[in-house]
Amino acid sequence: MLEIAPMKLSAADLALPAEALVADGVQLALADDYARFSLRARDAAILEGLLGRKLPAKIGETLDGVACLGPDEWLALLPAGTALPLGEGLPVSVTDISSRALGFVVEGPRAVELITSGCPLDVAKFPIGRGTRTVFETVEIVVWRTAEARFHIEVWRSFAPWLWHALAAAA
Amino acid sequence: MSGYRLSVGGRINRAAPLSFTFDGKAYQGLEGDSLASALLASGVMLFGRSFKYHRPRGILGMGSEEPNALMTVERGPARMTPNLRAPSVALHAGLAAKSQNRFPTLRRDLTAVNDTLSAFFPAGFYNKTFMWPRAAWESVYEPIIRRLAGLGDSPTTRDPDHYGATYAHCDVLVVGAGPAGIAAAVEAAATGGRVILIDEQEEPGGGALADPAQWADLAASLAALNAADNVQILSRTTAIGHYHQNFVVAVERLTDHLAPTDAKGAREKLWRIRAGRVVLAQGAIERPLVFDGNDIPGVMLASAARTAALRYGVAVGRSVIVMAVHDSGWRDALALMAAGVTVSTIIDLRQDVAAELVDAARGAGIAVHLGCAVTSARGRLGISSITYAPGGTVDERAIACDALLMAGGWTPTVHLWSHAKGTLRWDGAWGAYLPDTTHEVMTCVGGCGGAWDYGSGLALGTLPSAKPLHKRKGFVDFQNDVKARDIGLAVQEGFRSIEHIKRYTTNGMATDQGKTSNLNGLQIASDVLSRPVTEIGLTTFRPPYTPQTFGALLGHHKEALFQPLRKTAIDDWARDHGAVYENVAQWRRARYFPRGAEDMDAAVLRECLAVRDSVGMFDASTLGKIEVVGPDAAEFLNRLYTNPWKSLAPGRCRYGLLLREEGFIMDDGVAGRMAPDRFHVTTTTGGAARVLNMMEDYLQTEWSDLDVWLTSATEQWAVIAVQGPKARDVIAGLVSGIDLSREAFPHMAVREGHICGVPTRLFRVSFTGELGFEVNVPAQHGRMVWEAIHAAGQPYDITPYGTEAMHVLRAEKGFIIIGQDTDGTITPEDAGMAWAIGQKKPDFVGKRSLARPDLVAQGRKQLVGLLTEDGTHVLEEGAQIVADPDQPVPMTMIGHVTSAYLSPALGRSIALALVADGRARMGETLYVPMPGGVIRAVVTGPVFYDAEGSRLDA
């Protein structure tokens, strides 16, 4: 019988590199640190009152560093160190998730091509400012078009090395 | 040796010869050749042996429909691809191809005895013959069948290539770049939308490549498409499947057409295309005719000979006969004559053939026999003559030839149409199924839509013959070696549905997907059953349209990228300190930290003792964490978990047990109340996503009135468990803002403060039975805090421990692991955890089910401890338990071992087990029958160590 050597399928020890990846037509880099918050409320006005800022009204829209991900859910990417009131007692949830995810910046004329290699959405048609939760292959991400040829990608910390190397393979 | 290169014509580059080998012998072809055309030009007729009978086979078609000429191509070490169709293999310098299914050589195949004995290998032979004696299957039958059967050999080494993948979006996707597809693409491009045109061949053009009169138009159209920036043309790309809502999957071959030294980058690329509209222009495939000897090398489709001559400048023979039942055969014969190929004879079953065709043929010097049919082809490794007779008679005459072309009409290629559940309608004039209705935004144009002028003709199952069906030897499915008489036999044995006939005979199955066999098989079944074709049914075409490599389907998911490997913030430290890992869900976790030459048992023993005697530290970051926030947070948890939550004071924790609505334990974990409206809930490592989904489900769909929100915080926090009598001493110097004293910070409390200058949620909890803390810090600080605790613990010889020691320590305490000591059918009562149920709560998820008759019945398996009589013997997890070891086999199993370890604290083995009525069997001796003998064990309670819990509150 044919002997097949066992394959070490999941022993891959991928790490995030220290340097940005510069390839033909596209660059992949780690984003700056952010203060990240998950903001939840049935009534956006209560959150807006608590935080003293306007929130994007429609799923997929972004405003001043805040993306509306769901009917009662916003993701805030604010300058590192920003603190928000927790709204104790109010019908809201403000949760610090600064450490939960890492950000990638994909930039260049081939940025759309790179993201489309594993993301099933028609990213080319994203207007600037659109941000949405989706997947890259099997990994959940948030894709946010910040400029014509620049995207910000949020990915949970432990999935970041895989995503980096999957994007690098496509680059 | 019959074929040869014509002196003019074709799209090959006569100034660019390419050397290659076939079965080790050197040949020369030209740039632009396929492997098939280059071999034909060199006079090769014999390309391979058939699958079942090992009959000699040549080329049947000149496209991906080719069923016979399957090749193994080697491209250096470890790069071996079997089952490539010779017409679809582009020639490059140095190409090394091998024929398949022959032993030891192609010309002299010893296993061709199958063919001599073919009368004994009818349809269903394998099903019928090898059933008995059963023991002979593995030792005799299977090895022989494996030697004889199968298509090619699998590579035995790792594939060194990498593969790309992408999604793509377009307004119009055109599949097939023949004239109809190109016209559709030109039209679509003019609307300004995004257009993708894909084609499986080396160059776009389809059938027009074998028609020089169309070359100028073709070039002009392609130039226009190439110039349009909204059009993408993908050549060497096969659309292999058409799925819901215009989702088409295609594979682009990027490097196989290049010499290995020129091949750079990904070998193939998987295209996942979502199109607004799909235009199928896959064309049609010519149908073979069924008569004795129709598989002898040199018998081929007329369209194949035409392609050979006009696209590749190759004559398939020096004396060619055409057997036609369709006008296209006459047109091909005339085109071949014009190209310099000698066609001696045209035989047509029809008495009435358009006068212009007959006149033109006779004018070209071709002998014409109307109303006649070939009755046999003769020759062993290549055709040498045929016999023909007026339809259905025995009045046979012979003619010598070295090629026989079959023009049996055309079968529109409706595979992708059918993949997408498009319906088909029978078209009598075509003698084929044509596309009918579809839910998709999808159209068929050109040949595959029935809109192409191939002329007219007959559609029939077999050529007429004076022999009865069961004596005929014509092949229907060349790849699967199915003869007309096999279909007759299937019907005779009672199969009526074409789906059953297909599976019994293997007609149209597997990699070929019936490209050349489907309609003939259907016609034969129809004839034998004396029912119209439309009542026979039609088998289902399934993806992939042509065979593909596993690599192409994997795309990026290979080697290191096979799947994400999740690592904690502390993983690097563990790696640097020699951790041996295990995988838990997608996470990699340190299993133990061997020192020196320690094996796992020694390391675990040391790690466990350190926790019991002094202090250990453990990376618990993978625990699932969910932040439950809102005015109704306590109410929500109260409805969900078995325990009461409303009374839990801020700053306190509680162990929570979560059931499925069916009453079975689903998950567990400790939750801390951080504030009146904020809980930090933990789940098992593997259950994190499942629990969050269940919580969202109840919250969104059952209790949408509650003001509470859930946020996954698993990756927000790194968690360091510090456990052991010295735990407090270790962290005392690092923590600020929290009074760690026994009085101020009791067991099952949680505090917020700082450790090493970063914020922490500090839990006083224990999964070991010792004094313990779980330090939660933002993940980015996890490594720093871990190292600080490790340094602060040095005076106490703090010992990092892994999941194995964690399992042992908790088992000594009788704490369950969900999924190990439970299996999805265990209630809290079964697990001995009725204490976790809030008896005063009117409802929680699963409560009603706990009163179901089955769940309160006697005889349920209950979690107990087991102590083997021989304390050095560790039971095997999963081992079955019986009450009476002397009963006859099969024995009545009364339970199984769920956890078993050598307990360092007890100095003997311990085990947990689920045993029927286990708690009523305390002190009873049970038996574990194992291959080495029966092991005796005594039933005990599940808590083996410090049952009174005095160590927790040190």
Add this chain to the structure above:
Amino acid sequence: MLLIHCPYCEEDRPEVEFANGGQAHIARPADPSAYSDPQWEEFLYIRRNPRGRHHERWRHVHGCGRFFNAVRDTVSDRFETTYKAGEPAR
């Protein structure tokens, strides 16, 4: 791969962002203890397996995160409609 119209996002999104949640419109009773054993068994386990029109739940788990209901034809796999959780069956 199906395209599924998310009634919250108000757009068609690829199936890989969704998870199927089984048959729709099976409400958990306000007081399960009032249910007889057969009633409770029906609630827990008895599901339809229609050929054709089927009400089922989906969750846009890798999108807006919401559960919603759909009417899907189990023969053609076509979605007839999707609508928000809590809205009456269509």
